[in-house]
Amino acid sequence: MILESPQHFITVGKSNTEFASIQNAINSYNDQSTTNQYVIYVYPGTYEENITLKSYTHVVGVDKETCTIKTSDAAGMITMGANSSIRNFTLNKQGASAVPCVNINNKTEVIIEHCDIYPDNANAHGIYMVGGEAEIINCNITTASEIAIEIKDASGIIVHAEIRECYLITTAEDPLSFDIGYTPNNTATIYQNTLRGSGTNAISALISSPGTLLFKSAHNRMNKAIEGTITDLITTPYNVINVDV
Amino acid sequence: MAKIRLKRGNLTTIATSGWWGDVQNRMTSIGTAGWFSILGTDAEQLSGRFGGDILELQHDLLYRKSGTYPRNPRTPAQYETRRLSTSINKMWTTLTGGQQAQWDTYGLYPEIAMGGFFAFHDNNTRLLFPEHPDFAFIAAPPIPPDLPDMPTGFTAKYLSGSDEWEFAWITPNSATLYVQLWAWQQATYRSRERGFYTHQGTTRSDNLSIAIDASNFQSGTIMEGQIRALNLDGERSEWTTSKRATNRIPTLPQHFITVGKTNAEFTSIQSAIDSITDASAVNQYVIYVYPGIYAENINVLAYIHVVGIDKRACIIKTSDGDTVVGLYAYSSIRNMTIIKEGTAYATCVSPELKEGAVVENCIIYTENPQAHCIYMVGGDMLIKNCDIEGGYTAPVEINDEQDIIVHAKIHNCRITGTVASALYYEIGFTPGNTTEIYNCTIISVDPNPIEAQLNAPGTLLFKSAHNRLSGAIQGNISDLITIPYNVIDSDV
Numbered sequence: 001m002i003l004e005s006p007q008h009f010i011t012v013g014k015s016n017t018e019f020a021s022i023q024n025a026i027n028s029y030n031d032q033s034t035t036n037q038y039v040i041y042v043y044p045g046t047y048e049e050n051i052t053l054k055s056y057t058h059v060v061g062v063d064k065e066t067c068t069i070k071t072s073d074a075a076g077m078i079t080m081g082a083n084s085s086i087r088n089f090t091l092n093k094q095g096a097s098a099v100p101c102v103n104i105n106n107k108t109e110v111i112i113e114h115c116d117i118y119p120d121n122a123n124a125h126g127i128y129m130v131g132g133e134a135e136i137i138n139c140n141i142t143t144a145s146e147i148a149i150e151i152k153d154a155s156g157i158i159v160h161a162e163i164r165e166c167y168l169i170t171t172a173e174d175p176l177s178f179d180i181g182y183t184p185n186n187t188a189t190i191y192q193n194t195l196r197g198s199g200t201n202a203i204s205a206l207i208s209s210p211g212t213l214l215f216k217s218a219h220n221r222m223n224k225a226i227e228g229t230i231t232d233l234i235t236t237p238y239n240v241i242n243v244d245v
Numbered sequence: 246m247a248k249i250r251l252k253r254g255n256l257t258t259i260a261t262s263g264w265w266g267d268v269q270n271r272m273t274s275i276g277t278a279g280w281f282s283i284l285g286t287d288a289e290q291l292s293g294r295f296g297g298d299i300l301e302l303q304h305d306l307l308y309r310k311s312g313t314y315p316r317n318p319r320t321p322a323q324y325e326t327r328r329l330s331t332s333i334n335k336m337w338t339t340l341t342g343g344q345q346a347q348w349d350t351y352g353l354y355p356e357i358a359m360g361g362f363f364a365f366h367d368n369n370t371r372l373l374f375p376e377h378p379d380f381a382f383i384a385a386p387p388i389p390p391d392l393p394d395m396p397t398g399f400t401a402k403y404l405s406g407s408d409e410w411e412f413a414w415i416t417p418n419s420a421t422l423y424v425q426l427w428a429w430q431q432a433t434y435r436s437r438e439r440g441f442y443t444h445q446g447t448t449r450s451d452n453l454s455i456a457i458d459a460s461n462f463q464s465g466t467i468m469e470g471q472i473r474a475l476n477l478d479g480e481r482s483e484w485t486t487s488k489r490a491t492n493r494i495p496t497l498p499q500h501f502i503t504v505g506k507t508n509a510e511f512t513s514i515q516s517a518i519d520s521i522t523d524a525s526a527v528n529q530y531v532i533y534v535y536p537g538i539y540a541e542n543i544n545v546l547a548y549i550h551v552v553g554i555d556k557r558a559c560i561i562k563t564s565d566g567d568t569v570v571g572l573y574a575y576s577s578i579r580n581m582t583i584i585k586e587g588t589a590y591a592t593c594v595s596p597e598l599k600e601g602a603v604v605e606n607c608i609i610y611t612e613n614p615q616a617h618c619i620y621m622v623g624g625d626m627l628i629k630n631c632d633i634e635g636g637y638t639a640p641v642e643i644n645d646e647q648d649i650i651v652h653a654k655i656h657n658c659r660i661t662g663t664v665a666s667a668l669y670y671e672i673g674f675t676p677g678n679t680t681e682i683y684n685c686t687i688i689s690v691d692p693n694p695i696e697a698q699l700n701a702p703g704t705l706l707f708k709s710a711h712n713r714l715s716g717a718i719q720g721n722i723s724d725l726i727t728i729p730y731n732v733i734d735s736d737v
Contacts, residue, residue: 234713
C-alpha cells in the first residue's frame, strides 16, 4: 500500500494541530478515493473516542507507546474501512464491554501495523474479522478468555488474512482461530509469529463445507499445535511447537 | 580520536616478570591440557600451525571457543586449514610421520599467520616463531593453589569535552597482578575496533593512553573499558577475573533538517543534502522527510541519513535514466517508498562501492521490468525490512568486480521477482565476498528465486537461514549454515 499523489495530510493532537479528535479529522472530508487518499497523523496523547475509518483513510500515530486510543463504552473501538490502515498505536478497549479492539468487517486492503492491542474485558477479541482482506503486521495482541484474532467467512463473503511478525498472547483461549464454512478458497498466511495460548491449540480452525481455507504457515513459534484439520500448503514450515514457547 | 587514559590508582604491586613476558623461551614448558596465551606484539610475530580447539579472547575477558580456525575460510589454503584442524584430533607429536608432513605442508600457507590475541586449548598446536624454527608444546602448568585478591571498585567515566575516558580501580596490597585495560567500541552494523593497553611492572606513570580511531563509528556507539588481573605466582599462571564497565558515548552533535511540501526548511531532499558541508562520523546529519511525492534523483552523501516519517506516504519517484537513490559510505535511507517509474533502465537504489550503507524499512519497486530495484557492485550494505519488487532483471543484483569485494546483508525483507529470479549474484573477480540472507520471503516466477553465477577466482560465502523461498537456490553456492531452516515451497 503506497499512498500516491494527490495526498492529503491532517494532523491531530492535543495542541498545535488541525484537530483534537481523530474522528473529527476523518469527518472533515468526503472526497477520499484511490487517487485521493487521506493520512491522519496523530501526535502523542490518549484519545478517548471510537473511530470509524472511511475508505482510503490512514491513521498513523507518531509513536506507538505514546499514541493511545481507548474507550470504555459498548461500541466497537476501531472499525476499519476499505483500503484503510491504522499504524503505530496502542489500542486498549477498556471496561466491561466484550467488544473487539479492532473490527474488520468485510473490508479489503486493510493494514494494521505496529500496534499494541489489548482489551480489558476478558471476553473481548483483539481483532475480529468477518470477511475482507487484511494484513496484520508486527503487532502485539493480548487477550484473556477470547481469541486474540478471530477470522471468519460468511455467506458470499471471502476472507484473506496475512499475519506476520506478531505476538499473539491469550491467557485462556487459542490465540488465533478460523471459523470457515461458507465460501471456498479463503486464505491465511501466517509467518514469523509467536503464538502463546491456554486453549487447546495455538491455531484452531472450524472448517465446514463448502468453506475451504488455504493455509500457509512457516517460521512461527507456538506453545501448542495447529489444529489437525488444517492442511498446511507448505510442506516444511519449520514452525517451532513447544510448551515453553 | 577517542583516547583512553589511566587514572593514577593505588595499584601498587604489578609483576615484572612472568612466563608471558618471554613467550618464546617459555614455549616448551606450556602444556597440552592447560592453555596458553600470547599477548601483544609477540602474537603479531607469530605464524604457525595449529589445530584442535582454539579459544579466543572475548570482549568480556572470557575465553570462548572460537571454532575451528579459520572460521570463515576464504582461500583454498584456509579451507585446507579448516579441514585439517577438524580432522586431526591429536597432538602433533602423536601424529604419524605422514600426518606430520601433511600438517606441516598446509601450515606453511601464509594465510595462517595470526595476529592479535589468541589462546589455544587442548590443542594440536605446533607453533613456529621466526627465531625458533620448530617445537611442540609439552607439560601443562597446574592451576595455582592460592589466587590473589582481585582489584575492586573499577569505574569508568567518559570525560565529555576531552573525548577521553578515565578508569580507576583499587588493587589489594597482597595481589601480584597483571593489569590490562582494553577499550573497544562497536556500532550497530560495523566491525569492532579496539584499543589495547597492557601494563606490567611495579611503577607506572599517569595518563597512559591508548587511542581508538573513532572515525568509523556513529553516535550511540558503545565504548567499553575493561580490566583484568592475572595471578603471577611463578609459572602457575591463570586468568582469575575480569571487570567491565560500559558507557554509551554521549549524544553526538545532532543535526536535523526537515524537508516537506510546506513548513519545512527545504522542499527538495537533494537541496537539503547539498546544504551540508561538514558531515562526518561524529557530525552526522538526519534529514526528516515529510509526506509527499519527491520527483528527484538523490545522492545521499556520507554520514547523511534520509528518513521519511511514514514509508507509505514519503515517496521518491523519478522517470529519467538516473539512479533514484545513490548511497555513499555510512549513509542510510529509511522509511521511504522508492520508485523508478516509466521505461527508463535505471536503478532505484545503488550503493556502489560504498561501505556501511543501510536501506531500511523501504518499499522499492521499478516499473521497467528490465531495471533493478537494488544494484550493488562492491561495497558493504545492509538491506533490512524492505518490500522489493521487480521484473525481468532480478530486483536485487549483487556483483563483485576486479579488486572490489562485496558484502551484502539482507534481513527480514520481502523480495518478489515478477519474471526472473528475485535475488541474483554475479561473483567472479575476488575471493571472500559474503552475503547473509535471514528471515526473508523471496518469491519469483522463475523457478529459482535466488541465483548465483560464481566464477573463479571469485568466491561467495553464503549464509541463509529462516527464509521462505518459492523454489530452490540455484548455482554452486555452498551454504555455510548446515541447517538453514529455509522453507522451499512453490506455495510460499
